Amino acid sequence: MRTASENALAVDQHTFDLTKIGDGLSVARSRAELERAATAGAMVVTAPPGTGKTTFVPPLIANVVAGREGADRIILTQPRRVAVRAAASRLAQLDGSALSERVGFTVRGERRVSARTQIEVVTPGVLIRRLLKDPGLEGVAAVVLDEVHERSVENDLLLGMLGELRTLREDLILVAMSATLNAGAVAQLLGGDGSAGGNGSVVSNGSVGSSVARIVDVPSALHPLQVDYVPFAGARLDRRGVTGEYLSHVADVAIAAQAESGSDALVFVPGAREVDEVVRLLGVRTDSLDVLPLHGRISSQEQDRAVRGRRADEPSRIVVSTDLAESALTVPGVQLVIDSGLAREVRRDTKRDMTGLVTVSASRSSAEQRAGRAARQGPGRTIRVYSEADFARMPVEAPPEILSADLLDAALVLAAWGAPGGRGLSLLTPPPAGAMDRAEHALHSLGLVDDSGRITEQGTQVSRLPIGVREACALLAGAAELGDAKLAAEIVAACAGDHRATDADLVGLLRQLRSGRAPGAKQWQHEARRLERLAREAVAGDGGIESASQHSARQRAESAEAAGTVVALARPDWIARRATTTGRAYLLASGTRAAIPEGSGLQGSEWLAVYEVQRAEGRAADGTGAVIRLAAPLSEEQAIHITGPLITYVRDARIESGRVRVRERRSLGAIPLSDTAVAPRDTDTGPAITAHLQEEGLAALRWTDSALSFRGRLALIHRELGTPWPDVTDTALLEQLEAFLGSDLRTHRPGSSITDIDVTSALRRLLPWPDAARMGELAPERLTLPSGGSARIDYREVTAQAGAPVVAAKLQELFGLAESPRLVSGLVPIQFHLLSPGGSPLAVTSDLASFWNGSYAQVRKEMRGRYPKHPWPEDPWSAQATALTNRRLRQ
Numbered sequence: 046m047r048t049a050s051e052n053a054l055a056v057d058q059h060t061f062d063l064t065k066i067g068d069g070l071s072v073a074r075s076r077a078e079l080e081r082a083a084t085a086g087a088m089v090v091t092a093p094p095g096t097g098k099t100t101f102v103p104p105l106i107a108n109v110v111a112g113r114e115g116a117d118r119i120i121l122t123q124p125r126r127v128a129v130r131a132a133a134s135r136l137a138q139l140d141g142s143a144l145s146e147r148v149g150f151t152v153r154g155e156r157r158v159s160a161r162t163q164i165e166v167v168t169p170g171v172l173i174r175r176l177l178k179d180p181g182l183e184g185v186a187a188v189v190l191d192e193v194h195e196r197s198v199e200n201d202l203l204l205g206m207l208g209e210l211r212t213l214r215e216d217l218i219l220v221a222m223s224a225t226l227n228a229g230a231v232a233q234l235l236g237g238d239g240s241a242g243g244n245g246s247v248v249s250n251g252s253v254g255s256s257v258a259r260i261v262d263v264p265s266a267l268h269p270l271q272v273d274y275v276p277f278a279g280a281r282l283d284r285r286g287v288t289g290e291y292l293s294h295v296a297d298v299a300i301a302a303q304a305e306s307g308s309d310a311l312v313f314v315p316g317a318r319e320v321d322e323v324v325r326l327l328g329v330r331t332d333s334l335d336v337l338p339l340h341g342r343i344s345s346q347e348q349d350r351a352v353r354g355r356r357a358d359e360p361s362r363i364v365v366s367t368d369l370a371e372s373a374l375t376v377p378g379v380q381l382v383i384d385s386g387l388a389r390e391v392r393r394d395t396k397r398d399m400t401g402l403v404t405v406s407a408s409r410s411s412a413e414q415r416a417g418r419a420a421r422q423g424p425g426r427t428i429r430v431y432s433e434a435d436f437a438r439m440p441v442e443a444p445p446e447i448l449s450a451d452l453l454d455a456a457l458v459l460a461a462w463g464a465p466g467g468r469g470l471s472l473l474t475p476p477p478a479g480a481m482d483r484a485e486h487a488l489h490s491l492g493l494v495d496d497s498g499r500i501t502e503q504g505t506q507v508s509r510l511p512i513g514v515r516e517a518c519a520l521l522a523g524a525a526e527l528g529d530a531k532l533a534a535e536i537v538a539a540c541a542g543d544h545r546a547t548d549a550d551l552v553g554l555l556r557q558l559r560s561g562r563a564p565g566a567k568q569w570q571h572e573a574r575r576l577e578r579l580a581r582e583a584v585a586g587d588g589g590i591e592s593a594s595q596h597s598a599r600q601r602a603e604s605a606e607a608a609g610t611v612v613a614l615a616r617p618d619w620i621a622r623r624a625t626t627t628g629r630a631y632l633l634a635s636g637t638r639a640a641i642p643e644g645s646g647l648q649g650s651e652w653l654a655v656y657e658v659q660r661a662e663g664r665a666a667d668g669t670g671a672v673i674r675l676a677a678p679l680s681e682e683q684a685i686h687i688t689g690p691l692i693t694y695v696r697d698a699r700i701e702s703g704r705v706r707v708r709e710r711r712s713l714g715a716i717p718l719s720d721t722a723v724a725p726r727d728t729d730t731g732p733a734i735t736a737h738l739q740e741e742g743l744a745a746l747r748w749t750d751s752a753l754s755f756r757g758r759l760a761l762i763h764r765e766l767g768t769p770w771p772d773v774t775d776t777a778l779l780e781q782l783e784a785f786l787g788s789d790l791r792t793h794r795p796g797s798s799i800t801d802i803d804v805t806s807a808l809r810r811l812l813p814w815p816d817a818a819r820m821g822e823l824a825p826e827r828l829t830l831p832s833g834g835s836a837r838i839d840y841r842e843v844t845a846q847a848g849a850p851v852v853a854a855k856l857q858e859l860f861g862l863a864e865s866p867r868l869v870s871g872l873v874p875i876q877f878h879l880l881s882p883g884g885s886p887l888a889v890t891s892d893l894a895s896f897w898n899g900s901y902a903q904v905r906k907e908m909r910g911r912y913p914k915h916p917w918p919e920d921p922w923s924a925q926a927t928a929l930t931n932r933r934l935r936q
Contacts, residue, residue, distance in 0.1 A: 060111050061104035061147075061163075066139045070097030075263045076105065082259035083109045083187075083218055087211065087236040090222040092263035094414055095375075095421030098222050099123075099132055100139065103189050106218060107163050110186035116216070119164045120182075121189045122172055124197060125341065125369055126152040127348040132191075133157075133166040134349075153511050154575045155345075169199035170511065176206055177461045177508050187218035193231065194223035194410075196445040196473070198455050205472045206462055208234040219258070224414055227473075232258035234471055268420040276432040284662055286404050287319050287387060295430050296326035299363055299383045302428055303334065308380040309355060312365045313415050315387040315404050317342045317543070323365045335359065339366035339376075342543040344568060352376055368411070375421065382419040384412060386431040386439070391449045408443045412436060445474045452476055454514050456484035457493055457500070461508040465498030487618070490690050491518050510579055516541045519615030524580045526610055526687075534576035535559075536611040538569050540656045540675060550646040551608050551656065551677040608677035610687065612654035617688045619655040620679065622716045629667045633658075634691055634714025640667035641676070650678040681718075688713055698725065698733035700745070703798035705733045731790035734799060735782055743775050745799060750841065752804035757840025757848070758824035759808065764845055765869045766823075769813035774845050785811060823869050824850070831926035832858035838868075838875065849891065853878040856887055856904070857916055860924040865891050879904075882912045897921045 067073030072092055082088035083106050092098040103121045110117055123129045133150035140147055149158035150166040158165055176182065188207055193200050207219050219235045235258040275298050281291045295312065303310045314320055317340040327336045339351040351364050354377035364376050368388060388407035412429065419425025429436060447455070455476065456466065464470035466481050488494045493504030493514070500508065510517040516537050523533035539555050544565055546554040557563035613620050621631035621639070629640040631653060639658050641647045642665065657674040666672050685692060691714045698707045705725045711718040738745055756773050763770040771777070778785050787810050789802045812820065827835045839851040850868055856879045865874040879888045879896070887904050890896045901921055909917040916931055918924035927934060
């Protein structure tokens with residue numbers, strides 16, 4: 046055990062000079078409140094851009110935990126790699142230490158930390174994988190999540206995972222920081238309810254202890270900010286994105302405003318393509334300014350150059366940036382901001398199973414943050430290159446990414462965390478059920494989760510790799526399939542990087558990258574080496590990857606086979622087959638149709654392994670609604686070999702011309718492979734008849750008079766008595782086809798037709814036993830007439846709703862019958878169709894008494910002259926009922 050003096054010395058050696066670091070930062074005025082909140086264990090810090098929260102809060106937390114044994118490292122997250130490096134460099138500079146000593150950073154492919162590092166800056170993805178590998182975060186005293194207002198999927202997952210971790214580790218300090226934020230909701234996730242007071246005050250819900258997340262609202266230094274609007278007269282966007290005319294207008298406004306102010310300027314446009322175009326336009330317009338791009342595709346050296354301070358001997362600068370510089374980064378010396386008012390947002394096309402970035406109007410919150418960049422260090426000016434009406438129409442906040450993103454990576458993280466589908470984990474915004482179901486299904490098809498959604502051993506291995514799920518699967522499976530880790534890594538690096546092939550041909554892109562002619566070739570080489578190392582580490586000792594010297598990477602990469610294999614392993618659901626012999630359209634296994642670009646080197650390939658697809662309209666999409674941006678040729682044998690789980694065999698049994706016809710179809714997802722007529726089996730009969738009757742109705746059966754009568758008898762009894770007598774309506778019979786048609790659905794008789802089914806016998810199967818014995822009593826088939834003869838009772842018009850049993854009989858055979866006989870225990874009277882001796886209808890009645898006393902007299906008057914040989918007595922009540930003539934009666 047250390048003595049008190051030794052502890053004090055250790056603390057002193059590990060503390061940061063907050064007075065020096067906080068000099069000139071408005072956040073430093075809230076130091077006492079921040080320290081009290083940090084001591085409570087969890088806090089939410091809301092502070093506008095320019096207050097210095099990213100610079101000041103992490104060392105403050107480090108001082109709070111200084112001297113702790115076993116856990117004293119602070120993890121600070123930044124949303125992007127350039128922001129990670131910038132934050133770490135700035136903290137190290139203010140501390141007066143070398144980067145990687147007391148302050149270090151870790152990003153994908155680069156780690157600069159040491160045993161002395163107290164503050165480590167990382168991206169959210171790095172921290173997520175660290176949590177999956179070490180759920181307790183051993184050695185970590187605090188986690189500071191910065192810029193959580195951006196609501197990326199990774200930030201949302203981290204809030205939920207760390208909030209859950211804190212229930213097990215009450216000593217872990219959690220801090221969430223943001224320029225704009227629903228602080229109360231975040232406070233609940235991190236440890237309890239909280240509400241913020243103004244002017245840096247801390248207000249909690251009254252609870253005591255580490256279960257409460259306190260809220261600290263840090264006020265900003267108020268520097269004057271002039272906001273002007275210089276709208277563009279034409280269209281900012283068309284179907285292809287940002288118009289060239291608008292970008293030219295942005296460049297003109299930036300040049301004029303910078304010349305007027307003389308200060309460094311920051312121009313916001315939505316994406317890397319627009320950044321590069323505006324940089325080009327500015328370069329054409331001036332040679333006296335230093336024009337710098339800032340986006341994710343440029344090298345780390347170029348990014349660092351854009352965010353470092355300008356030396357006195359350097360010319361004024363215009364930095365053209367995506368939203369990288371919106372909140373997470375400070376570009377020193379900027380007093381002028383030019384805002385295009387546009388942003389990139391994730392949109393998901395669920396119908397085509399595609400996720401992509403679209404250009405939309407930025408949110409008002411985003412526009413305010415961009416404007417604030419001009420007044421962080423003094424008075425500034427913002428020029429919005431759109432109208433005040435456009436600003437008023439902007440959404441208040443950008444939607445959370447989790448609502449529209451492809452959730453495949455998130456689903457694997459959740460499964461690895463023990464919360465498949467997010468079930469049981471508190472999140473700011475629950476993932477959409479449909480999107481999560483699709484993601485979990487994809488994970489299962491890749492063998493990363495089991496039937497219950499729990500992660501498999503392979504899934505655990507993939508979840509710990511610092512790349513996306515599909516890229517990781519392609520890397521590991523591709524290396525094993527090809528026997529060459531280097532080759533697989535090169536292909537995955539070409540797919541996953543920000544490299545573009547104008548004709549979508551991945552093989553051609555690989556050739557260009559290898560030759561060094563393609564933009565970003567150096568970054569590709571660096572990434573390929575990193576991925577190769579990951580692949581070899583992942584399968585170390587398994588013997589799954591042979592020496593690269595045994596497989597010439599260059600020779601194999603030049604062939605389409607290797608690239609197609611690796612891409613197919615990444616996206617088996619996007620294996621595609623040419624839809625027509627002459628067009629550019631392809632059908633993907635997922636069911637989506639997409640076209641290759643005109644003039645593509647892929648033209649003529651029957652099969653493709655597709656890596657990237659984008660929504661598109663017009664000629665480019667060849668009428669499909671989507672265009673293939675990156676793909677490699679594939680053989681049918683490769684496609685079938687790789688996509689075992691997607692291969693389906695379907696026996697399609699149908700009724701054609703009354704008989705069972707069967708075709709056996711083999712498909713790769715939605716892509717048909719073969720279609721062959723085969724002999725029917727017993728197991729085909731039921732599905733074929735069922736499908737036919739569901740489509741055509743019961744009229745497709747042969748309904749004889751006997752069948753119709755039997756159905757009517759059952760319908761009458763069910764209508765009057767209900768259960769257990771069966772409902773025999775079309776709807777009911779279709780719902781119980783197995784009970785109704787029985788063996789007719791289970792046995793195929795060669796040459797037999799659906800019309801051969803004995804419907805009467807089928808209906809008898811539905812009779813309830815032992816009640817069936819009463820059917821003849823309740824609804825008899827025939828009626829004994831007063832004449833001594835009998836007549837068939839016709840039930841064919843009886844339905845579940847209406848209709849009466851009918852007896853057609855000669856009028857003379859019913860003399861003396863006062864009341865119509867009643868069926869179904871006396872509930873339903875028979876309707877009589879009274880006939881002449883020649884069989885012509887005379888009257889219809891269910892009330893014989895009324896007929897004899899009324900209408901009979903008129904009928905007698907009309908008929909006695911026409912049929913004089915038959916009896917027409919004046920008194921039908923006392924006359925003998927007969928089927929005979931007068932002469933036969935007298936004999």
